[in-house]
Amino acid sequence: MTGRLETISVTRSYGTRVIVENVTLSLAPGEITALLGGSGAGKSTLLRLLAGLEPVDAGEVRLGSRILSAPGRTLPPEQRRIGLIFQDFALFPHLTAARNVAFGLKHLPRDQAAATVDRWIGLLGLAGRAGAYPHELSGGEQQRVAIARALAPEPAAILMDEPFSGLDPALSGSVREAALAAVRAAGIPALMVTHDPAEALESADQIAILSGGRLLQSGTAENVYLRPASLAAARALGAVNVFPRAVLPASWHAAAPQPGGFVGFRPEGVRLDPASKTRFVVRSRRLMGPLVRLTLDGHGLQLNALAPPSSAPMQGAEVGVSLDPALTFTFASDET
Amino acid sequence: MELKAPALYAPALRQIPVLIAGLVIALPVAIVLVTGLAEGGGAAWAHIRDTLLARYLSGTLAVLALTAILCLLMAVPAAWLVTMFRFPGRGVFEWLLVLPLAAPGYVLAYAWSDLAGVAGPLQSGLRAATGWSAREYWFPDISSLPGLSFVLACSLYPYVYLTARAAFIAQSVCTMEAARSLGAGAGRTFWSVALPAARPAIAAGLALALMEAAADYGAAEFLGVPTLTFGIVRAWKSFGDPAAAARLAFVLLALILTFVIVERWSRGRAGTQQSSIRWRQIPRAVLSGPAALGATALCTSLFAAAFALPVGRLVWRSLESGARSTRIWDALGNSILLAGAGAALAFILALIIALSIRARGPLATFARIAASSGYAIPGAVLALGALAVIGSLPVTLSGITALAALAWVYAVRFTAAGTEPMAAALARAPVSIGQAAQSLGASPLRRTFAVDLPVAMSGAAAAALVLFVEALKELPATLMLRPFNWDTLSVRAYAYASDERLAAAALPALLITLAGLLPVILLSWQISRARPGGAE
Numbered sequence: 040m041t042g043r044l045e046t047i048s049v050t051r052s053y054g055t056r057v058i059v060e061n062v063t064l065s066l067a068p069g070e071i072t073a074l075l076g077g078s079g080a081g082k083s084t085l086l087r088l089l090a091g092l093e094p095v096d097a098g099e100v101r102l103g104s105r106i107l108s109a110p111g112r113t114l115p116p117e118q119r120r121i122g123l124i125f126q127d128f129a130l131f132p133h134l135t136a137a138r139n140v141a142f143g144l145k146h147l148p149r150d151q152a153a154a155t156v157d158r159w160i161g162l163l164g165l166a167g168r169a170g171a172y173p174h175e176l177s178g179g180e181q182q183r184v185a186i187a188r189a190l191a192p193e194p195a196a197i198l199m200d201e202p203f204s205g206l207d208p209a210l211s212g213s214v215r216e217a218a219l220a221a222v223r224a225a226g227i228p229a230l231m232v233t234h235d236p237a238e239a240l241e242s243a244d245q246i247a248i249l250s251g252g253r254l255l256q257s258g259t260a261e262n263v264y265l266r267p268a269s270l271a272a273a274r275a276l277g278a279v280n281v282f283p284r285a286v287l288p289a290s291w292h293a294a295a296p297q298p299g300g301f302v303g304f305r306p307e308g309v310r311l312d313p314a315s316k317t318r319f320v321v322r323s324r325r326l327m328g329p330l331v332r333l334t335l336d337g338h339g340l341q342l343n344a345l346a347p348p349s350s351a352p353m354q355g356a357e358v359g360v361s362l363d364p365a366l367t368f369t370f371a372s373d374e375t
Numbered sequence: 376m377e378l379k380a381p382a383l384y385a386p387a388l389r390q391i392p393v394l395i396a397g398l399v400i401a402l403p404v405a406i407v408l409v410t411g412l413a414e415g416g417g418a419a420w421a422h423i424r425d426t427l428l429a430r431y432l433s434g435t436l437a438v439l440a441l442t443a444i445l446c447l448l449m450a451v452p453a454a455w456l457v458t459m460f461r462f463p464g465r466g467v468f469e470w471l472l473v474l475p476l477a478a479p480g481y482v483l484a485y486a487w488s489d490l491a492g493v494a495g496p497l498q499s500g501l502r503a504a505t506g507w508s509a510r511e512y513w514f515p516d517i518s519s520l521p522g523l524s525f526v527l528a529c530s531l532y533p534y535v536y537l538t539a540r541a542a543f544i545a546q547s548v549c550t551m552e553a554a555r556s557l558g559a560g561a562g563r564t565f566w567s568v569a570l571p572a573a574r575p576a577i578a579a580g581l582a583l584a585l586m587e588a589a590a591d592y593g594a595a596e597f598l599g600v601p602t603l604t605f606g607i608v609r610a611w612k613s614f615g616d617p618a619a620a621a622r623l624a625f626v627l628l629a630l631i632l633t634f635v636i637v638e639r640w641s642r643g644r645a646g647t648q649q650s651s652i653r654w655r656q657i658p659r660a661v662l663s664g665p666a667a668l669g670a671t672a673l674c675t676s677l678f679a680a681a682f683a684l685p686v687g688r689l690v691w692r693s694l695e696s697g698a699r700s701t702r703i704w705d706a707l708g709n710s711i712l713l714a715g716a717g718a719a720l721a722f723i724l725a726l727i728i729a730l731s732i733r734a735r736g737p738l739a740t741f742a743r744i745a746a747s748s749g750y751a752i753p754g755a756v757l758a759l760g761a762l763a764v765i766g767s768l769p770v771t772l773s774g775i776t777a778l779a780a781l782a783w784v785y786a787v788r789f790t791a792a793g794t795e796p797m798a799a800a801l802a803r804a805p806v807s808i809g810q811a812a813q814s815l816g817a818s819p820l821r822r823t824f825a826v827d828l829p830v831a832m833s834g835a836a837a838a839a840l841v842l843f844v845e846a847l848k849e850l851p852a853t854l855m856l857r858p859f860n861w862d863t864l865s866v867r868a869y870a871y872a873s874d875e876r877l878a879a880a881a882l883p884a885l886l887i888t889l890a891g892l893l894p895v896i897l898l899s900w901q902i903s904r905a906r907p908g909g910a911e
Contacts, residue, residue: 092552116555123556129549133571142567143557185553192557 042103043067044121044196044228049088049098049108051081058084060252061098066196066228066245071219072257073243074232075275081252082232086198089230090123091116102195122189126201128181130173136160136184137169143192159187163221178206179214186218196228203238215242236276240264248275270303270370279303280342281373288317288338294362299369306332308366309344311352315359324354335360390738393731396724397742400749400787403760408628410763411621419616423606423623431606432626435589438524438602442588443581445528450535451577453677455565458543461659462667468674469540473898475681476533477891479848481593481869482884484526486685488517488598489692489877496688523600527591529681531584533895538580542573582634589631590753592851593865597872603627607755608851617762624756631751686888692881703867703882710863713778713853714846717785721842724786725793726835730827732798743794750791754852757784761856777858784856785846792845793838801830840894847890 044066051059059081066072076082087093089100091113100108102121107114116123130139137156144152160169163183173181182202189197202218203211219242222229233239239246240260247257248271255275256268267273270281281303284292295302307330319337331351333344335358344360352358456462457469475483491497493509502509516522546569554564595605603626610620662670728746731739749757761780770776850865857866864883871880 090552090556092555115560116552117558117560119556120558121556123553125549125553127549129553131550131554131568131572133574142554142559145558145563188553188557194556 042105043101044089044230045099045101046085046089047099047101049085049095049100051084051088051093051096058252059088062249062252062254063098064247064254064257066230068228069223069226070244071223071229071231071242072245072247073239074230074247074249075234075236075239076249077234077275080249082234082249083200084252085249086200086230086232089196090121090198091119120192120195122192122194122197124185124189124197124199124202126205128173128185128205130181130184130188132173135170135172136165136176136180139173139184140187140191142188155191159191163187163217179210182206182214182218186221190221190225193225194227197222197225197230199229199231201232201234204233204235240276246276248272250275265365267368270301270373273303273305273368273370278306278343279368280306280309281370282340283373284369286339290315290317291362294364294367295369297369299371301370301373302367303370304362304367306343306345308363309335309342310361310363311344311346311350312359312361315361317360318357319360321352321354321356321358324351390731390736392727393738393742396727396790397738397745399724399783400742400790401745402764403757403784403787404745404748404752405760406763407621407624407756407760410618410759411623411625414618414621417616417619419610419614420619420622423610423614423619427601427606428623428626430601431603431623434520434600435602435604435627435630437520438527438595438600439585439588441521441524442527442531443585445524446532446535446581446584447577449528449532449677449681450580451539451570453674454536454539454543455569456670456674458540459659460662460670462662462670464671464674465659468678470896471678471682472536472674473533473895474678474892475530476898477895478530478682478686478884478888479593479850479865479891480527480530480588480591481597481850481865481872482689482888483530483681483685484517484523484594484597485868485872485877485880485884486688487522487526487529489881490684490688491515491517518598520600523595523598526594526598527588529685531587532677532681534584534587535577535580537898538576539573542576543569546572585634586631586751589627590755590851592753592755592854593869597869603630604753604755604851607753607759608855611755611759611762611855617759617766621756621759621763624753624759627753627756635751686885689881689885689888692878693885696878696881702862703864703886706862706864706867706883707886709861710847710865713781713863714785714843716778716782717789717846718839718842720782721786721790721793721846722835722839724790725797725838725842726828728790728794729797729801730823732801746791746794749787750789752788754784754788754849755855757787758852758855760784761852773858777856777861781853781856784852785842785849788849788852789842789845793835793842796838796841797835800832800835801827840897844891844894848887 046062046064048061048063049059050057050061062081062085064072064074064085074082074085084093088095088108091100091107094113095108095110097110099106102119106112107119130136131142134142137160140156140159141152144155147155156169160166163186165180165183165187168176168180171180173184176184182205185202199222203215206214215238219231231239231243243260245257246260246263248255248263250271256263256272258266263272264276267276270279273279281301284295284300284302287302291302294304317338319335319342321333322336322341323334325332326348327345329347330345331348333346333351335342335344337360346352453468453472457465457472478486489495491514493514498509498514501507501512501514505512517526550572551564551568554568559567589602590604591602592604592608595602596608603623607620607623607627610623611617614620724746728739728742732743761784765771765776765780847863848865850869853863853866854869857863862870864887868880868883868887871877871883
């Protein structure tokens, strides 16, 4: 059991450009935290600060009670015992799968290292592929070798940089489940950088949203999705309809009772409610897969809604609409 | 519109130029092999086999082994330093360290033997500083086997430096970061991750360097080290027995073939293709204090030994003696004429082969293999082949015939150096542009001239320059085939140096080196720009 891996007010700049600004984040052992953000949000840099691949300009990185990074002081990555998994897997091309896994086990006696390699190879379903070189492995197999390699030395924490985005979409679902199960079983703090909100919501215990180098919000998936701290945080996890409170139909005010100049609601929070007297016209209707996306016009507003195909009205139909309070949020401003 | 049956004869017709190109290149090699087997068994061969062969073979093997070690020691640490670290002068050294490629081995041999001789500035300086007399100290002798290896390594290490540097730049930064996260320090990361991944590239560069070293005649002859190439020229010159020389060439070719096979085999099954799809700028670690000083000192002394000192000495000697001899300027004209003719022929052959590669087919493969084997075969051996061909024809080796034979040998030797950049230029252009031309109604002939040729030409300027300079530097074949009393710069430098007139040899040697600098500068400029992740 290791302690928490934490950043405390860390800042990192390249020249005058601030990449990570005053980020405080705590990763609990046995939990997977998704670090979510668009490109340029500073996700990878924050990961590199945690790994010791870059120094911090301000703040601290800690593992348990131990300080790993502070301004002017960086424990080198090879002394941190923090595993890394890269988007491109970064397997050593000249070593077999088994020897890749063995790379971090140099401190163990030979037989013990061999046993550890066997165990991890078996655990990740790679038995029979141990002697293969990386270019002879499929994408999913390379991914599992990378995970086995990172976990075999029993690291104190593990950091994953877009670990599943290099995989065939058809493959990534099943690979992700197996991979994250192994990570969770290790009982150590785990960070997964991703730009995909669906992946973050589906896989992570905790979600941290990064934008412009700053941490917008962190918390459990449900908490962050259902109680976004700002419009930017809400948008990071999915689409939102947002309007000034004053322009909304009066019947909807009850759904967003908290004070605040702006009201946002997710498309799936738009309820098609025959009893509602607030009527909208279906402007367009498009099947998106399991759900239909509707564009609704009325009361001087245009909004997006999602409905199951069986109950979605046809284009041109008039429907009554109400809001689901659980998916309706109030914001002080509409800046993102 | 009338439908025509596909012209079945046309593809076969279009194969004719590449067939001719392949034959032109393959002929001298084939002739040498046949001559050596069929006629090489005379008295001269018996003498060479019984008294000299062991010396030649062991000499060549020892020179190659030592040259290989020196090349690796010079090239790999320097390549690693300039790729992975920041230290004073790094940006300059990155391309400066390629320059020694410009000076052929025999030029460095003349310059170094002048520098390090008893009367040279190094020993004079030592005596002046210590008050010793010439007998009271030991000083390394350049005219020795280690001396030859040193000189060859100085001129050939850039092959290894270039390929090692390219491999270090191209490897995934993530791979090295992964190694560090698994507890490997900087040293283990280098030895067990970066170096093994770069090993095939280093081996390829070393194979090239060693082929050149095996082909060297001028430096070995001048420094008095018996090697196979030295022996081949000697068998032809002293024994007057080209067939015996051809049989000796067999041994050399077998040796070179072994290198090629060993190099292929050493790649094994292990992958070297980086799986990395993400390019990140290499985060160069900043060196400071003694480490920075050491890095700068290492690169400085490498550059000094391989280029600044010897070439500086040539400049000094040339200025000292002045350009009094008009023979040098005649030789310059002859060199330009001959290298121009050789380069032009090689250029045409290279173009034909490069254009045929896209069409594939066995003939294109044959021509390309012939070209790359020609590149691996020492000029002295090719000259034997040309001599044998001329000997079977009703002509004598003089005047225009001799010049044509030389241009032919240059072309055989260097066509591969021109094929590769042109083939690369063609490979960069998508296949679809040719198909687009055809869909717009262009005939295959028009497609070749209006589309493929201009594309290949973008790689052609560099190719032409390389061909010209390589031909200018060539020594042994030029010595063997040139018309009587018709000197080139390389022959002039060789003749003066053989007469112990190093001051007179300095100017032609310097002119060769200056010409050699042009493509080298172009090359290093291109390389510093062309690689992802390598830019500052």
